[in-house]
Amino acid sequence: MAEIRLEDIIRPENLVYKKTPLMTDNILSYCPGCGHGTAHRLIMEVVEELGFQEKTIGICPVGCSVLAYDFMNIDMQQAAHGRAPALATGIKRTWPGRIVFTYQGDGDLAAIGTAETIHVCNRGENLTMIFINNGIYGMTGGQMAPTTLEGMKSSTSPYGRDVHMMGYPLKMTEVVATLPGTYFVTRQAVHTPAAVRKAKKAIRIAFENQRDNKGGVSFVEIVSNCNSGWKMRPVDANHWMEQNMFPFFPLGDMKVDGKIVK
């Protein structure tokens, strides 16, 4: 059997996929199997395809994606925990011609930043919000999140989330869908090729809405895994997500063109 050499495989005629230049060459700091890298790539591909690189300003949160600016080759700002929608408001109001998006995790968007999330949506800011929901605090080390499922174990709910003591998992995306200031609200995933294709389409709509000044927030939740925080192997984490997260956080559009569809 002939020796397999990488340089024989990596040849122009074999290329089926090319990394967007809007992703930097920095090595991703995310755990193997994590959905963040895929979500980053989809956003950057959409920004590239829509020709927005020169006018896009991104806001990264506190959490695993605090260093998103190391990977996205656009101008970015790093916000305090939960405050990304306020930063985005400040930018969009003073640079209405720019494309502004926030990228936030569940602790950031649905716990400490609840007020900012609700009010940015209620004001109907012409923004794109990406919400990564993995039901746990990844960066901080596996603590309970506002979206941690009932009975789910975390380092601050070591015997499982007791809803009578710790409150219920919060469906923030359903909440913002009810507000008149949101224009497009959807919940997606990025754990399979089919899910990735749907998620990218949703992200594209969310950016196109902003470009076309549809008058409201375009909000994309991505239900994702956290195999480190969940203490599972990556493939097991994806199965667990399908079996446990998706029933509680069902995928699909909630609001399209300003109208509730589900």
Add this chain to the structure above:
Amino acid sequence: MGELRLMKGNEAIGEAAIRAGVDAYFGYPITPQSEVIEYLMAEKPHERTGMVVLQAESEVASINMVYGAAATGKKVMTSSSSPGVSLMMEGVSYIAGAELPCVLVNVVRGGPGLGTIQPSQADYFQATKGGGHGDYRMIVLAPASVQEMSDFIKLAFELAFRYRNPAMILSDGVIGQMMEKVVLFDPIPRWTEEEIIKMSPWATTGKPLNRERNIITSLDLQPHVQEQRNIRLQNKYATIQEKEVRCEKIACDDAEYLIVAYGSSARIAQKALDIARAQGIRLGLLRAITLWPFPTKQIRELLGHVKGILTVELSSGQMVEDVRLAVEGRVNVEFYGRMGGMIYTPEEILGVLKAKIIGE
């Protein structure tokens, strides 16, 4: 000469903001400074200059809207009063860490807690010593008149942009609420987007193909990098301390005794000085205009002829610590203050001066 008007201090802040070419004001109402946003909303600055005025859902949101817009090189500001300013401290720390220019106005009321809506100077520590977390400094200007409420908006933005640092106007309920004549400066046009991109090449205005991406952050996970950021900040603060101290010396040249005060207290102390001088007491007044950087050297220079110092503040004694650090024990430094929204009279101050410093 500019336009002469009779205005409240808070209204002067609003008018000065429009005239200074400010791009945006983000705020949340709180007594005793709500006239700032009320004035701005009524004036429709969007029609006058294109300035954005937005009422946020909280002071936390206001300061973070300021953070977002400041990071794009825009001229942005907020205003609040003590409890609201406490809520902003997280954002101020981030803004200082990320080295962004912006202006905050604190029309101080009595505390702690919800306190009172009456005037106070009890937020000196918060303004000059940090307030938020980490090693940072704000440039702090203390107006003593409605005129200075207007003038200092312009000055605060100049300093904020010169040093890429937050600047605060530390006022109080007296200056905010009282009406005085004010000569308004001539309007400065707002910067165009092209001017901003040229003036502030660090700003996140959207990455053109011919430059590296701009990143605004206060985060460095590697300690040796974070230390370098801190050293850079401290070097900048040293430059500000060297170059930007401002104070007003009244009758200090032959002064045997000295009052150190700022803001509304300095106005009252000035009346006490007039009475003292009429009685033959050689009293001087040093009014601190920049509270940080503090006029340490300027106080020290007077110690050749000044035998005793009284510091008066509407607090339990905060700036007096900086006066004592300046004096280094060389002369007696006493303190007199009122709290909780109570204000002293000139006669009261003079009585304390005689009892504690002159020794009658």
